[in-house]
Amino acid sequence: MHQRRPCGTRACLILLLLTAGFAFHPGAADTATLSLGEINPLTGRFAAHGTALHRGIQLAVEEANASGTLRVTLATRDDEARPDRAVAAAEELITRLRVAALVGGYVDTLVGPVSEVAERQKVPYVATASLDERLTQRGYRYFFRISHLQAYVDSMVGILQDVFKPQSVAILFSATPGASQLARRQRERLEQARVRVPVFEMFTSGIADFTPLLTRVRDSGAEVLIADTFFADHLVMVRQLRALEVNLKAFLGAFGMEFPEVVRDLGPSGQFLFGTTGWEPGITEPGTEAASRAFVDGYRRRFGTQPPPLAMHGYVGARAILAAAERAASRGREVGPETVRLGLQGLDLTTPLQRLQFDSRGEAKHYRRLIVQIQGSTRVVVYPPQRATGKPVYPMPAWKER
């Protein structure tokens, strides 16, 4: 039987709710909740990279939850390095779990399809490792990324033009969108500066025998070899350079030369190699030394290992969204996709990787790559001059003299 609740009781209930509302609303930031979705390759061929990005994101979220300014729930999905899986994960996170933003992504073939879903569903997506120039030329409003191609081109061509001044340069690059675009831009810039590029070859990452390509490099008389590929290819390539005694004045690797394995596994062969870095323990944006140390310590405590540079990319990607959400919450606005997008657009955040501001296309305005050289057991920043901590050893000593 249905009983009518007396009118007075209802009035009391409303009053109580209103009182509770005022009592627990001293500042919206205290209770604001952010639902964050992460998509990374945690299994498959990019599992090592995806795991590093994931840990950085996880650390940023745990720090935010510990600080109490924002309550963050993180839903992580594995894309298995497959675009169809990445899109399924994006659709699920957005339409089933209703996340306010997406973060993560390694290589453009996975980032690109996710960005299409994010744009259609109007949910901001901060890509943690993406270079393809076309992704920011589409006029998309919900796509942001913390790295960009031009930083690689500027630093790598910059040291060639300003410091090494070679007559001819060989470029070997792996078959990914980012690496092949980087190689194309480098060749354009070098040829404009009247530097010959006699070898310009794409290869499939992971091949065991670079001998034919390296003998072409040697026979071409190139002074410098640019290797636009991942760190594991560098390891194999450098060992074969040594065995074949291909003596170059410089070896300049684009990605992953800052991985600790390069020094550990290559030993003496790794000495004097050049590579790029955005951040690594000990090399940080000026003024962020304390924050960088705190990140390294926190990461070590949490995961028992030194953070690889990609972990910082994950950390900064998540921090950008968290900062945008905090901004919305502090203004008393609901933390949702649109407010997070607006927050990202107006973001100005200092991180150990970079001062983070996005331009109208979603590119990080201040992303820079530094050139480092392995000297002894450390990496010395040798370019650009204003960030240099040492002088480059150029040309590298011949293999026989080591």
Add this chain to the structure above:
Amino acid sequence: MLEAIAGGLITGTFYALLASGFALIFGVTRIFNLAHGDLVVLGAYVGEHLWRVAGWSPILAMPVAALPAMGLAVASRPLLARVGEPFVLRSIVLTFGASLLIQSGLQTTFTADFRLIVPPGWDHGISLLGVRVAGGRLSIAATALVILALLHLLLTRTFFGKSLRAVSLDREGAALAGINPVWVDRVALALGGGLAGAAGPLFASIQYVTPSAGIGPTLIAIILTIFGGLGSMSGLLLGGLLLGLAEGLAAWAGGAPWREITSLGLLLLLLRWRETPPTGRAGRLMRQGPSTGVRSPSLATFRWAGTGGMIVAVLLPVLAAPRDYLLYLGTMALVFSLLAESWSLPAQAGLISFGHAAFFGIGAYASALLSLRGHLSPWLSLIAAALLAALFGVVAAEVAGNLTGAYFSLATLAMAEILRVVALHWTGVTEGAWGLVGIPGLPRLPAGGLAHLVGTRATDYYAALLLLAAMCGTQAWIRRAPLGLALQAIRQGEARAAASGVDARRVKRIALAVSGLFAGGAGALHAHIFQWVDPASAFSLTLSVLPLIMAMFGGSRYLLGPVLGAVVLYLGNELLFQRLAPGGHLWLYGGAVILVILALPHGILGWVEARLEGRRGPV
């Protein structure tokens, strides 16, 4: 040039060692071991651990690294005994599941970090007759040569080796001669697994290792075994040397693009040259497509379930919530179903394709280019792309139609790989590794005010459903038509089919063209759904393996078996495995595949049919 030749020969010798374990197991037991590369990687991790912790040289570590792989291979024997016919195809599915389990185990145990063995001094070059080679690589080639020579002696000079070869040649005959085939199986598994594991430390010395690095060695082993021959170490070595040399010389002379194109093109040419191979056992061994029978029990027995399924499928865009997510899953399940169903058509004639990604990729690229550059509407592009893929089916029939069994499979694999490399390097048209972006999506359904009811992905979904319905309709018609009987006749033997008046070439051409039409349609649809296409995903090896797995999983003898297999596996992974174990879904996926293939001899539909018929009682 001499360095390129030396490098190619060294690589080729090592390739032969990588393939030897696979060849031995396939030859004796008929197990087509897709987990072969994972056993190599398992050995690689053991070798790397011994090197890092105790400083063991990779060569010293080989016997120890052989043990876990040997153990796994031998332990799998009781499971393999439960695998029914068609044995080779079912063993592919079983070892695919095992591969996922081993990869998951490796990632859990060793993490996903890159591992490499760098023994001191192995990087130093040695001058040999004026040619510089790495000392380490030379040691690897020498070790591989010694092992291959010992194997050759074992197989040709000992009673034990002769027993292996006897079982490999004629199982029943060997048993009659007093050889115990079960014992020989066990020894072949131990030896083959051990060889794979032993090659591991050498593998990790020339190439970095991750838990998923096994695909490369598996591919090399498949190519060399089918091409080089079974049980013949000299054939493997010759094949390995040819492959290594072709790769090295082509890359040196023409640059990187020619490395794969030359070696794969050479492989295709040689396959045609040896289309009537002297030993021909690899050809016979895989000529066992799924038997369909004349009646089609699926239509009679599953009429109600089928009708219900169709109603749900048609109404899904209205029923599903959250729409876009579930519709996307539904669409992808249909795309994979289409691929699996199209794969199963030539399979009825014993044409087991390992390169269905070729049709898929052609469809994807053609539709993307026609709509992007030719400014055709997505619908017209899709139709034109599917027709182009059908035309490629005719070309494939001309190139590989004369080949039988495993030789045909290998030729299709080579064609798909060649197309991938062409897409990668033909930058003027395909934009190479960059891929094509901004491909127009299919226009939204004109739902007017009801648009919110069907979501943004309804067009993709209905397009996939329509294509799948057309594919299934065509299949059903073919099965009842004389063409279906002709396909069955070819599977049982071309000579016999010819005697019955079947024009095998024509029938194969039709089967591959129809299969290409729908697989190409699936690829075109995929391109418009993702609005992005790149060589690695359009011509992915996974797209070539999955149709077989899905068809066997659902029940390859049934019309709707491949569809059910694709739907259950795809949706099972997305809706169940990924959610139950976000970090360990591959355990569940691999486990499910193994369980079904062991417990259900005719796939899911076979099990359902048996239950229904059991309830009805004997007729």
